[in-house]
Amino acid sequence: MLFRHYRSSPTGAVHELHQLYLYCEADEVLDKQASLKFSSTKKPFIHYYSQIMLTGIADPYSLDKYDVFRLFNLMAKMADRVTITPLTDHQKTTDNTTVLGGHSCLECNSDRSRYHFTISI
Amino acid sequence: MPALALYVPPESDTKLTIISEAKALTKWIKTLPKDDDKATIDALLEKLISLNRVAMAAENRLALLELYREPINDFVFNRDIGAVKLEMSDPAVFKAKVKQLNTYIEELALGYKLVIMQAYQQGLRPHLNTPFLFAIIRATESISLLMIHAFSALSELANRGRA
Numbered sequence: 001m002l003f004r005h006y007r008s009s010p011t012g013a014v015h016e017l018h019q020l021y022l023y024c025e026a027d028e029v030l031d032k033q034a035s036l037k038f039s040s041t042k043k044p045f046i047h048y049y050s051q052i053m054l055t056g057i058a059d060p061y062s063l064d065k066y067d068v069f070r071l072f073n074l075m076a077k078m079a080d081r082v083t084i085t086p087l088t089d090h091q092k093t094t095d096n097t098t099v100l101g102g103h104s105c106l107e108c109n110s111d112r113s114r115y116h117f118t119i120s121i
Numbered sequence: 122m123p124a125l126a127l128y129v130p131p132e133s134d135t136k137l138t139i140i141s142e143a144k145a146l147t148k149w150i151k152t153l154p155k156d157d158d159k160a161t162i163d164a165l166l167e168k169l170i171s172l173n174r175v176a177m178a179a180e181n182r183l184a185l186l187e188l189y190r191e192p193i194n195d196f197v198f199n200r201d202i203g204a205v206k207l208e209m210s211d212p213a214v215f216k217a218k219v220k221q222l223n224t225y226i227e228e229l230a231l232g233y234k235l236v237i238m239q240a241y242q243q244g245l246r247p248h249l250n251t252p253f254l255f256a257i258i259r260a261t262e263s264i265s266l267l268m269i270h271a272f273s274a275l276s277e278l279a280n281r282g283r284a
Contacts, residue, residue: 019126036180036183038184039184
């Protein structure tokens with residue numbers, strides 16, 4: 001009998017992305033592209049960051065083989081619609097799920113590839 | 122500014138053979154076998170690992186990394202289905218292939234992270250230094266790809282019975 005399992009995200013990878021996010025945010029280059037004489041980026045940092053975070057939130061571990069590539073490409077179309085903001089004091093302290101509904105929380109000091117996801121019912 | 126502590130490989134103590142000019146690297150890549158992914162990745166990987174363990178000016182490193190980055194889409198997203206099925210029919214071959222590709226993408230990310238940490242330690246800022254920003258964007262893309270490849274790399278293992 002055979003069974004399958006998914007490999008987990010490489011250790012430290014998510015945390016490194018979070019570090020880069022915080023750094024780019026502080027330097028106000030989240031949505032800036034870069035062009036050198038031999039090559040240019042097609043998208044800014046925030047596009048790639050949002051794309052992979054959306055993919056992580058969408059629970060790639062539950063997908064069939066190779067569907068994760070389709071999911072990743074689908075998230076590229078959604079990435080530019082993502083808004084990332086710090087939690088408000090109200091959101092930090094509330095236990096009302098409607099306040100947090102529809103939001104995903106990124107813990108930028110963590111190495112988590114999946115995130116606390118709260119949705120109102 | 123927030124701190125950056127990205128993992129980068131240490132410089133090698135021994136002398137490594139690298140191709141340090143983009144033109145020469147382009148020429149060498151053209152000599153690699155187009156119909157043998159494994160041999161091509163092995164050859165590229167050997168040179169890329171060495172590149173990541175020697176000191177080099179940021180723009181020159183980025184120019185070389187762009188050439189190593191070019192075939193990634195073919196290796197990960199545009200693979201021949203028949204070849205993939207053949208690999209998957211033999212778990213040992215499949216596992217070796219997954220590991221090889223993972224290492225390649227990881228080394229690519231390391232290359233870009235070297236440029237980032239070098240610029241960071243020099244006190245440069247991405248909004249004033251294009252190679253720094255370029256490396257950040259490319260590193261993010263590479264790390265994302267590494268994660269996607271990890272998510273997608275299924276292993277098929279023989280079930281040895283439940284404990």
